[in-house]
Amino acid sequence: MSTHHNPTDAAYTGLARLRDDYRLLTEADGHIRRTPGLPTPERLAAAGRAHLTDRAETLGLLSRGLKPLGASPAPGVDLVRVDILTDVALALGELEEAVIERVAPTLATTDTAARRIGTIIKLLPKVGAVDDLLAHVRAETRRLHNRVRYGLGETEEVRTLAARCPICGARSLRELTGRDLVTCVNIACRCDDDLCGCRDETPTRHQWAGADWRTPGMEMTA
Ligand SMILES: [Zn+2]
Ligand SMILES: [Zn+2]
Known part of the structure; x- marks a missing residue:
């Protein structure tokens, strides 16, 4: 098999x-x-080289802004x-x-x-x-x-979505598969809402439920 x-x-x-x-x-x-939260260097190393850059970027932003669910x-x-x-x-x-x-x-x-x-x-x-x-x-x-x-505590997979961020237009959407969450990792992403956390000194990232991106035909790249 x-x-x-x-x-x-x-x-x-x-x-x-x-x-x-x-x-x-x-x-x-x-x-x-x-x-x-913040991964240790050992965890990052164990996560495999392919996703290292992506993962470090995403987790770095997470540590500054996103609150983990639960x-x-x-x-x-x-x-x-x-x-x-x-x-x-x-x-x-x-x-x-x-x-x-x-x-x-x-x-x-x-x-x-x-x-x-x-x-x-x-x-x-x-x-x-x-x-x-x-x-x-x-x-x-x-x-x-x-x-x-x-x-089960296994390292979370981070996937890049092919779609562009609806706010900043960059190809900056990452899916955190374990948490069923999609986030824009573009540090410069700002929306028009004055009250949104993206305008804070340590900006929160825009994020969406994974389900919002599971429309039929939505293609993702690994
Ligand atoms: Zn964005
Ligand atoms: Zn915003």
């Missing part, structure tokens, strides 16, 4: 990995080291983990529904993340015959797996 000659096999592998890691996150007991959880309660488990289970419910609607309208929906993944895997042979549906399943699987991996 290391190489894939067809996208249906790749979708299967992606879903199986998502299922395994979701289970791991369910069983995690609050000792996850997840550092959304900051300051109560002691002993990993709210980031809880949020991710909830979000991913909900998104899997929607994905299961979409798949059933398209290829197996008489099938009943299920009620847990693992069962929903099971349903989608079972229907993959049919899904594989519908190009746009298969692409949607693969994209969602990748997105949700990124969130789960972030929940």
Whole structure:
């Protein structure tokens, strides 16, 4: 299963990995080291050279402006983990529904993340015959797996979006996949709103929910 000659096999592998890691996150007991703030040089090095510049730029800006979602959880309660488990289970419910609607309208929906993944895997042979549906399943699987991996404390993936920033027009949009967040990393990006934090001495960055950028056909580059 290391190489894939067809996208249906790749979708299967992606879903199986998502299922395994979701289970791991369910069983995690609050000792996850997840550092959304300033990374150490070791973490940056471990993140791989390809993303280094991008990552340093983004995380540098984050440290000056962006507030990480889910900051300051109560002691002993990993709210980031809880949020991710909830979000991913909900998104899997929607994905299961979409798949059933398209290829197996008489099938009943299920009620847990693992069962929903099971349903989608079972229907993959049919899904594989519908190009746009298969692409949607693969994209969602990748997105949700990124969130789960972030929940498990793995280094967050930063992706460059092909679209331009709607405010400054630069190709400066980065998706922080683990947090489902898109941010403009152009330090000079300013909007017309006098009250916006982008005009502060230490400016906050403009950011959007990842969902705002998941319009059909929206292309991203790695
Ligand atoms: Zn911008
Ligand atoms: Zn602004």
